[in-house]
Amino acid sequence: MTRPIAQSPSEALLAAPGAAHDSSASIERRRADVEMARVLKTAPLQIASDPSSGAITHWKHGALHDVVEPMTDDVIMTYPTGVQRLERRTGKSVAIGTARSGVVTIIPAGSSARWDIPGSVDVIQLYLPQAALGRIAHEANMPAPGDLLERTGYPDPVVSGLLMSAADMLEGNAALDHLFRQQLTDVLATRLLAEHAGEAPTFELAIGGLSPHALRRAIERLRSDRDTDVSLAVLASDAGLSRFHFCRAFKESTGLSPHAWLRQQRLDQAMNMLRDTDIPIAAIAAQLGYASQTAFAAAFKKLTDETPSDWRRRMR
Secondary structure (H helix, E strand, C coil), X not given: CCCCCCCXXXXXXXXXXXXXXXXXXXXXXXXXXXXXXXXXXXXXXXEEEECCCEEEEEEEECCEEEEXXXXXXXXXXXXXXXXXXXXXXXXXXXXXXXXCCCEXXXXXXXXXXXEEECCCEEEEEEEECHHHHHHHHHHCCCCCCCCCCCEEEEECHHHHHHHHHHHHHCCXXXXXXXXXXXXXXXXXXXXXXXXXXXXXXXXXXXXXXCCHHHHHHHHHHHHCCCHHHCCHHHHHHHHCCCHHHHHHHHHHHHCCCHHHHXXXXXXXXXXXXXXXXXXXXXXXXXXXXXXXXHHHHHHHHHHHCCCHHHHHHHHC
């Protein structure tokens, strides 16, 4: 006599096509970072998080043969290096793709599927709060978004490049990194709504830059030493605009995004102190808000192709 094989809740969820989305509402959703740590069985190499913009993580993990349970956030992934087969199974539906440069994988919030990946993967992940997508849609005067589409190794060099830059641009400076993550989230959300949310939306963009008063107030905040003031929410509120429209108007007025403007401002400050004072480089790094002298030196070299000490010697 054949005994029935007991199914786990995860297996039962995946027993029929369409069950992943239909049943997930009754299953408690985990935070994306918690669920990924569970299935990947390792810790991320790098993580940077923000309550309004989600989290960006970098993982290197081995083979995966497990069910990814429903998560609270949309998960968007890209792959910096390597080539690997991806298989996502939901009931009788199977999606097969390849993890490689220039492609993205999207796990919509609340969905669940079994994943089979035979070997190691180098992956950058963005955990995007659904509230962020809703806010961007509202600010762009478009209908409220539905679920993102599932993607498995889907070609999108724009989203892939943005995620890659997110991992590369974390500089160890709280103000710069915070502002960059907020800007990146808004740009990525706009792209996801346009390309990965089913029906392509129509964006209604305002035209023109900031008023002289609003631009002056924004620059005052960006020049402030108080890092808590340097956020898109505060900058946009001062100008009476949404985050989405503030970033566009600021760039129209200055030619730079708020993050790029602040990074250039910090570089100018660093150069002035290196050239005109004998302040130790470690003290300059601390004064400009960098977590360490190493982080400051790496950020400085990225923009000038010289270390701070080499630049100081050359300018004297």
